[in-house]
Amino acid sequence: MTAMRTLLLQLPLSLPGPQAVYGQAWAEPTAPERLSVRHAPLALLPTVGAQTPVVAIVPAAALSWHRVSLPAGLGRSGSRLQAALVGLLEDRLLQDPAQLHLALPTHWTSGEPTWVVACDKAWLQAHLQTLDEAGLPVQRIVPELAPPLQGQSWHALGDDASGWLWCCSAEHGVTGCPVAALGHWPEAWLDSAASVQAEPALAAWVQTRLQASAELVDPDSHWHQALASDWNLAQFELQSRRRAPGWRRLR
Numbered sequence: 001m002t003a004m005r006t007l008l009l010q011l012p013l014s015l016p017g018p019q020a021v022y023g024q025a026w027a028e029p030t031a032p033e034r035l036s037v038r039h040a041p042l043a044l045l046p047t048v049g050a051q052t053p054v055v056a057i058v059p060a061a062a063l064s065w066h067r068v069s070l071p072a073g074l075g076r077s078g079s080r081l082q083a084a085l086v087g088l089l090e091d092r093l094l095q096d097p098a099q100l101h102l103a104l105p106t107h108w109t110s111g112e113p114t115w116v117v118a119c120d121k122a123w124l125q126a127h128l129q130t131l132d133e134a135g136l137p138v139q140r141i142v143p144e145l146a147p148p149l150q151g152q153s154w155h156a157l158g159d160d161a162s163g164w165l166w167c168c169s170a171e172h173g174v175t176g177c178p179v180a181a182l183g184h185w186p187e188a189w190l191d192s193a194a195s196v197q198a199e200p201a202l203a204a205w206v207q208t209r210l211q212a213s214a215e216l217v218d219p220d221s222h223w224h225q226a227l228a229s230d231w232n233l234a235q236f237e238l239q240s241r242r243r244a245p246g247w248r249r250l251r
Contacts, residue, residue: 003029007048008223009136010057010144015123016042016130023057025220027227037220042134054136056128057226058233060144060166064118065173066092072110082236085116093118101125103233115147115173117233128238141233142226145174154193155222156214159201165210167193179205197222 010023024045025035048054068088074081085104086097093100101121108114128138145155145168152169158179166176167189177185179202190210198206198214199221206214 156202
């Protein structure tokens with residue numbers, strides 16, 4: 001069977017509406033790393049066939065990362081696992097856990113530290129429902145950036161007006177700061193940024209402001225890394241939703 005190209009859609013940080021703009025790109029099976037990203041409101045997004053995979057990318061700024069160790073005997077999914085996550089995180093979260101969607105990596109082991117990612121549940125469900133109604137049902141949900149298995153990497157994304165500097169760390173998760181606000185961050189946080197993957201508009205800024213080596217990357221090239229990761233945030237309620245008759249009918 002011939003592999004199909006995948007439609008990538010980056011969700012806007014705002015709720016769905018006429019002013020909400022989605023990032024979009026086609027990942028071709030023969031060259032998935034070559035992405036031509038465009039931005040458009042919902043009405044101008046491409047149409048897809050029933051078999052076309054659609055992957056939603058959750059912006060890094062919409063996510064928080066937390067390190068936990070899960071006890072044995074919970075299973076790989078279900079209400080017991082979800083309740084255990086809420087119990088472990090409720091003292092660390094700024095929001096009511098009931099308002100958050102939580103997800104685990106595909107491969108996690110009981111008793112060993114693992115990352116849990118959290119985002120606003122109502123926001124995520126609103127976008128998924130809107131895309132469903134537009135004929136763009138999402139089969140997979142991935143984080144824009146995720147912690148690596150070891151070490152750390154730095155990413156300067158966007159431009160000097162609205163861009164962000166991100167650190168993806170196996171020890172600290174994913175942390176970031178708007179480029180325009182970096183003057184308020186401790187220098188110690190920046191000292192380890194010896195080399196930064198920088199999009200063209202921020203390459204000179206990385207070299208002058210951070211005194212770091214800038215590895216030039218194409219705009220939004222990290223989308224390919226997000227697609228290639230083994231993350232899928234369609235878990236718990238969202239996994240059940242995918243199995244519902246309405247979801248299958250839309251597909």
